[in-house]
Amino acid sequence: MSERGAPGGATSVRGIAAAVRSREATASSVVEETLERISAMDGELHCFHTVMAKEALASARALDATIAAGRDPGPLAGVPVALKDNICTKGTTTSCSSKILENWVPPYDATVVERLRDAGAVVVGKTNLDEFAMGSSTENSAFGPTRNPWDASRVPGGSSGGSAAAVAAGLVPLAYGSDTGGSIRQPASFCGIVGLKPTYGGVSRYGLVAFASSLDQIGPFACTVEDATLGLLAVAGHDPRDSTSIDREVEPLLDSLGGGVGGLRVGLIEEFAADVAPSCSGAARAAADALAAAGAKVGEVSIPEVRHGLPAYYVIAPAEASSNLARYDGVRYGLRVDAGDARTMNLRTRGAGFGAEVRRRIMIGTYALSAGYYDAYYGQAQRVRTLVVRAFERAYEDFDVLLAPMTPSEAFELGAKTANPLDMYVSDLCAVPSNLAGHPAMSVPFALGESGLPVGVQVLAPALREAAMLRAAAALEAAAPPGVRGPVKLAAAPAGAASDGGGE
Amino acid sequence: MPDGYETVVGLEVHCELSTRTKLFCGCENSFGAAPNSQVCPVCLGLPGSLPVLNRRAVELAIRIGQALGCEIRPSVFHRKNYFYPDMPKDYQISQYDLPVNVNGHLDLPDGSVVGIERAHIEEDTGKSTHIGATGRIKGASHSLVDYNRAGVPLVEIVSAPDIRSAAQARSYVSELRRVLVAAGASDGRMEEGSLRVDANVSVRPDGSTTFGTRCEVKNLNSFRSLVRSIEYESKRQVALLEAGEAILQETRHFDESSGETHSLRSKEEAYDYRYFPEPDLVPLEPDEALLRAAAVGAGLMPGERRRLLWEAIGASLEEHASGALADQIETVIDLELDRLVVDAVAAGADGRLALARAANEAAANPESARSLGAGSFAALLQLESSGSLSATQSKAVLTVLTEEGGDPSEIAARLGFEGLGDAEIEELIDGVVAAHPEEWSRYLEGDGKVAGFLLGRIMRESKGRANGKVVSTKLAERRSRA
Amino acid sequence: MSRISVEEVRHVALLARLELSDDELAVLSGELSALLDHVEQIRRLDTSGVPPTAHPLPMRNVLREDEPRPGLSAAEALAAAPAVEDGRYSVPSILGDEP
Numbered sequence A: 001m002s003e004r005g006a007p008g009g010a011t012s013v014r015g016i017a018a019a020v021r022s023r024e025a026t027a028s029s030v031v032e033e034t035l036e037r038i039s040a041m042d043g044e045l046h047c048f049h050t051v052m053a054k055e056a057l058a059s060a061r062a063l064d065a066t067i068a069a070g071r072d073p074g075p076l077a078g079v080p081v082a083l084k085d086n087i088c089t090k091g092t093t094t095s096c097s098s099k100i101l102e103n104w105v106p107p108y109d110a111t112v113v114e115r116l117r118d119a120g121a122v123v124v125g126k127t128n129l130d131e132f133a134m135g136s137s138t139e140n141s142a143f144g145p146t147r148n149p150w151d152a153s154r155v156p157g158g159s160s161g162g163s164a165a166a167v168a169a170g171l172v173p174l175a176y177g178s179d180t181g182g183s184i185r186q187p188a189s190f191c192g193i194v195g196l197k198p199t200y201g202g203v204s205r206y207g208l209v210a211f212a213s214s215l216d217q218i219g220p221f222a223c224t225v226e227d228a229t230l231g232l233l234a235v236a237g238h239d240p241r242d243s244t245s246i247d248r249e250v251e252p253l254l255d256s257l258g259g260g261v262g263g264l265r266v267g268l269i270e271e272f273a274a275d276v277a278p279s280c281s282g283a284a285r286a287a288a289d290a291l292a293a294a295g296a297k298v299g300e301v302s303i304p305e306v307r308h309g310l311p312a313y314y315v316i317a318p319a320e321a322s323s324n325l326a327r328y329d330g331v332r333y334g335l336r337v338d339a340g341d342a343r344t345m346n347l348r349t350r351g352a353g354f355g356a357e358v359r360r361r362i363m364i365g366t367y368a369l370s371a372g373y374y375d376a377y378y379g380q381a382q383r384v385r386t387l388v389v390r391a392f393e394r395a396y397e398d399f400d401v402l403l404a405p406m407t408p409s410e411a412f413e414l415g416a417k418t419a420n421p422l423d424m425y426v427s428d429l430c431a432v433p434s435n436l437a438g439h440p441a442m443s444v445p446f447a448l449g450e451s452g453l454p455v456g457v458q459v460l461a462p463a464l465r466e467a468a469m470l471r472a473a474a475a476l477e478a479a480a481p482p483g484v485r486g487p488v489k490l491a492a493a494p495a496g497a498a499s500d501g502g503g504e
Numbered sequence B: 001m002p003d004g005y006e007t008v009v010g011l012e013v014h015c016e017l018s019t020r021t022k023l024f025c026g027c028e029n030s031f032g033a034a035p036n037s038q039v040c041p042v043c044l045g046l047p048g049s050l051p052v053l054n055r056r057a058v059e060l061a062i063r064i065g066q067a068l069g070c071e072i073r074p075s076v077f078h079r080k081n082y083f084y085p086d087m088p089k090d091y092q093i094s095q096y097d098l099p100v101n102v103n104g105h106l107d108l109p110d111g112s113v114v115g116i117e118r119a120h121i122e123e124d125t126g127k128s129t130h131i132g133a134t135g136r137i138k139g140a141s142h143s144l145v146d147y148n149r150a151g152v153p154l155v156e157i158v159s160a161p162d163i164r165s166a167a168q169a170r171s172y173v174s175e176l177r178r179v180l181v182a183a184g185a186s187d188g189r190m191e192e193g194s195l196r197v198d199a200n201v202s203v204r205p206d207g208s209t210t211f212g213t214r215c216e217v218k219n220l221n222s223f224r225s226l227v228r229s230i231e232y233e234s235k236r237q238v239a240l241l242e243a244g245e246a247i248l249q250e251t252r253h254f255d256e257s258s259g260e261t262h263s264l265r266s267k268e269e270a271y272d273y274r275y276f277p278e279p280d281l282v283p284l285e286p287d288e289a290l291l292r293a294a295a296v297g298a299g300l301m302p303g304e305r306r307r308l309l310w311e312a313i314g315a316s317l318e319e320h321a322s323g324a325l326a327d328q329i330e331t332v333i334d335l336e337l338d339r340l341v342v343d344a345v346a347a348g349a350d351g352r353l354a355l356a357r358a359a360n361e362a363a364a365n366p367e368s369a370r371s372l373g374a375g376s377f378a379a380l381l382q383l384e385s386s387g388s389l390s391a392t393q394s395k396a397v398l399t400v401l402t403e404e405g406g407d408p409s410e411i412a413a414r415l416g417f418e419g420l421g422d423a424e425i426e427e428l429i430d431g432v433v434a435a436h437p438e439e440w441s442r443y444l445e446g447d448g449k450v451a452g453f454l455l456g457r458i459m460r461e462s463k464g465r466a467n468g469k470v471v472s473t474k475l476a477e478r479r480s481r482a
Numbered sequence C: 001m002s003r004i005s006v007e008e009v010r011h012v013a014l015l016a017r018l019e020l021s022d023d024e025l026a027v028l029s030g031e032l033s034a035l036l037d038h039v040e041q042i043r044r045l046d047t048s049g050v051p052p053t054a055h056p057l058p059m060r061n062v063l064r065e066d067e068p069r070p071g072l073s074a075a076e077a078l079a080a081a082p083a084v085e086d087g088r089y090s091v092p093s094i095l096g097d098e099p
């Protein structure tokens, strides 16, 4: 049988939903098998903080009853999904991998959670992340790192490393993360799966614990472009609870997947080549060639301003974060370290509750906004942001989509970049310009690097042009060499998980 | 104010808007509910929650701007960052360098004009109660926080430093309160915290054209506190200057019990609000539709109401500034009885009589008086003017009329105030003349003092049913015939 | 080089309400300085006449109708509170008044 098959053999989002909807499989059996797989394999990987076994089985049974009653169970019927643990789930701890929220149980569901349930998906657990999504390796979790399923000595990337690794390891076919400066795309690249950051405002942020509000977007992880698209469609669309949510109809994106790239104008961004490993720049170039072979009009494009993205990002994101994270003050929820007066209580609670990286970013953000520095740092970064946006606008006069390397390197060893924060920050180099511009971008697995690890290629598009981006992504997926994408065949995978319940 | 110095005051008035829901969430905006029962993820600042701006709050804020003659502009919300337990997100969403209303003015009843620098939208904080000691901050063992008020929409109205005395500050706040109530933006209840005032106070030598260092006095929740704190603060600052000491720019708290202001600043920390544009909200650009929607439903502003009253009673310009008429006018405006007066005059009543009866008698029961029909009020006043009812009778009828409604003549009849006919009055006069021949002769000889005596006797005999004016006229007629 | 002194770091930590040890302050002084060096490349850019972008999309006037919606019960609201008294959140004494 398949290494991560639903009963009946389906392993994809589309396949599972089809099997459950047609009663070839029950949602309960799919969820049971998923839970068994997680319990067998997550010990080493640590993708999950919380496995919601009871809730997931209850939802699955309810879905089966819905189907038995002849009602429509939704397009993602029975599809097990994992959520980054910064997405609020009513009644289930949402920790943000932080000691300060270790036991916090939200009294409400994020909009994406409501939409997933309405679509018939079954939330099976909450995944590990860099604390408050600040990091690029998932090593900044207060509860221990997640490991890369391709090589357990390597990081899965971050900050949505738990979700990426869970999909890459075949624990779930679909997971969600948040992308503020590459936190979906970079781990997708490291884990050999598809990760998609939608246009800013395309997916509601209501219930996503904020890191940097003007940059944050929720998006899906899946093994294929089609599954990622299904994952996006399930959660996309206007939400009146998010003022920055775009109020317009979502395109029928699945139609674009088979569209081919004939005539599509594709630009390869020149700038990053010098700054990234040859395997990464090579993958981008190979991707450009593949699209050209598939009929696209491919050219190179210079956008020098993208190089300003990283420093601008490392002012804007911490500044917004310093304000967003002020509320963790020990008064209403989360950790409190007591003291004789409120101010000292605030100081101690926050000093003790936040990890080193979060404190660092709060500090830099506070500094960048403080009297006398605002204009030099925050104000200047916002003006540079305008320059980046304008530069993209110019590039998109000539091209429909752009290609770029996704990461400066393949997945690195745990601990390799923890000594110097700046080393870690450079991981976000190729990713942040899209966040600054609010544009959609995604990572598609396209090559294997020197160490046999997957390397993704980044596809970028203008705001709301997901359709063009997905056309290119689907063509890349079709042209990619074999063995570059997950799910990984794990040595630890139990042979008969479905029959004997697995376990270690 | 000590001689040789001038007080300069600018006021910041926080006005809670009369919306149904809070500024950024659907929680009820109401006063007096059980603690923490009017809250949701948004106004509690729970992780992941997001604000969405209340249309009505925006309309009311614009309406305030319209009433204050402001320019209404595209605006941006900012975050004002500081830690305080009653602020759920540890930042306040407010407007900073791009407020919705700028450059307006407020005309005070005495004719002076105070500039309005800005009137911006922001959210209210929760409410802390300090437990232990005196219930004040100092010496409290701990504090308890209720977030029902957190997120209630406020408009903060910032005046220019145009105010020159405590009395003018008082007049400014009362007039502003009238404007806010007339606009339908606020219930104006200071005792419930619907209006809260901070005063920026400085002093300078007479004739100086530069401003002195100012102190911001907080916690002024009544007119009395406003006046006392400004008076105290000016004296304190003058004393410092006289002693050759510098005034520290700082925030001070007014203590109602001692009547003094105290410094609040903790020495080690200067505030640095780190304002930046609120990324969870998009800019507000009032368009024609929004401006029109804002204007619909605003009542008449106090200046206009005052003008209509002056017209109705036909007062001279000299009477406007002060005196009994001016006081009566302010009273009927505050009690919202001005419409009644203006309409009664239109229905034929005497203006000054209508104003007096409204400001004095109707004011005793303003709630009912507001629902009094202008027609019946006018009818009553006409009975009084024509002499059919005495002033005393008219007031008694008015009391019944406000409480129960009905027809003034019928009420008068019911109360036995039916005026005596001419023949009956003549009879009464005959009787009194016969009983007091001596006084009558003196009256005929021109002794004015005895007129009152005769009138009193006749009124007493009539048991109050005779109209004094009519009796006086008849007495005078008899003398001229004699 | 040190763009941001330990004393400045101490001040910023107080603004941010983070209790940090002297060692942590010293380490942060170095790390923040290095980051500011990296940011230096954009500080030198000529951005005169360039408006700031605070928000990636040109949206305006997103408004909600003034209609009540159900929120949380007091019990739900207080469920996560570290300390509760009398239906309210209990906090240690507040020393200064609201700024």
Ligand SMILES: [Mg+2]
Pocket (backbone or CB within 6 Å): B094, B122, B156
């Ligand atoms: Mg204010």
Ligand SMILES: [Zn+2]
Pocket (backbone or CB within 6 Å): B022, B025, B026, B027, B038, B039, B040, B041, B042, B043, B044, B151, C071
């Ligand atoms: Zn609320």
